[in-house]
Amino acid sequence: MIKKFLHQIMFIEIVQGLYLTLKHLIVKRPITFQYPHEKRELPDGYRGILVHLRYDDGSEKCVGCSLCEAACPSRCIKVISDEVNGNPLQRYAKEYIFDLSKCVFCAFCVAACPVDALAMSKFYEFSTYNKRDLILDKQKMLEMGEKAFPVRQKRFDITKKHLNIFNLGKKDFPPVHQ
Numbered sequence: 001m002i003k004k005f006l007h008q009i010m011f012i013e014i015v016q017g018l019y020l021t022l023k024h025l026i027v028k029r030p031i032t033f034q035y036p037h038e039k040r041e042l043p044d045g046y047r048g049i050l051v052h053l054r055y056d057d058g059s060e061k062c063v064g065c066s067l068c069e070a071a072c073p074s075r076c077i078k079v080i081s082d083e084v085n086g087n088p089l090q091r092y093a094k095e096y097i098f099d100l101s102k103c104v105f106c107a108f109c110v111a112a113c114p115v116d117a118l119a120m121s122k123f124y125e126f127s128t129y130n131k132r133d134l135i136l137d138k139q140k141m142l143e144m145g146e147k148a149f150p151v152r153q154k155r156f157d158i159t160k161k162h163l164n165i166f167n168l169g170k171k172d173f174p175p176v177h178q
Contacts, residue, residue, distance in 0.1 A: 047105045047120040050098055051145035052138060056152040060142060061117035064093035068109035068118060076102035077109060096138035101131055121148035 007013075033040055042048075053061050064081025082094040110118045121144060128134060136144075 042122045042124075046122050047107050049100065049121050049123045049126055049136075049144065050103065050109065050141065051119055051121045051123075051148050052096070052141040053117055053119055053145045053149060054142065054152055055155040057155055059155070060092070060138075061115050061153075062093040062096065062138075063115055063117070064091045065114065067112040067114065071108040071112035073106060073108065074102045074104050076100070093138060096141065098136045098141060100126065100134040100136060116153070119145065119149060121145070123148065 055061060064079060066079040066081065069075075069077045069079045076099040078095070078097040079093055080095040081091050084090040084092060105120070107120050110120055123144065126134070
């Protein structure tokens with residue numbers, strides 16, 4: 001009881017806080033970052049601006065399935081898909097519009113993408129005076145994806161003999177030997 005009373009009179013918590021502050025003032029190394037010149041190292045799970053990715057041959061990964069649009073809780077993604085000429089079974093994203101001002105950076109769109117065409121980059125410096133500059137099209141997102149992820153994934157080749165289980169409609173592949 002006496003100890004509690006002395007702690008209240010002496011303001012021990014305040015003295016401890018002042019000691020910690022003075023200790024950090026005397027330390028030689030600076031605590032703060034000098035922002036424009038020094039940038040913080042971001043963790044791997046950081047969710048910055050959404051970007052599009054390409055394959056190693058330069059073709060874009062997006063197949064225009066609109067699953068990212070359906071998964072987005074803030075409705076900031078608009079996908080307009082179209083067929084590839086001469087191949088009605090293959091589609092691509094003709095237009096991809098992403099409104100960064102509405103995005104909540106939840107990464108549900110990245111999780112919903114079946115071909116890993118989307119990724120969250122580590123870009124966070126994207127301030128502007130004009131709100132219309134925050135509406136990104138497919139070309140801008142592809143350019144940012146090339147900067148954020150310079151190493152590209154190889155395209156999945158279904159013509160390999162060991163992958164002929166995926167070629168159910170093809171008859172010219174030999175059967176799988178196990």
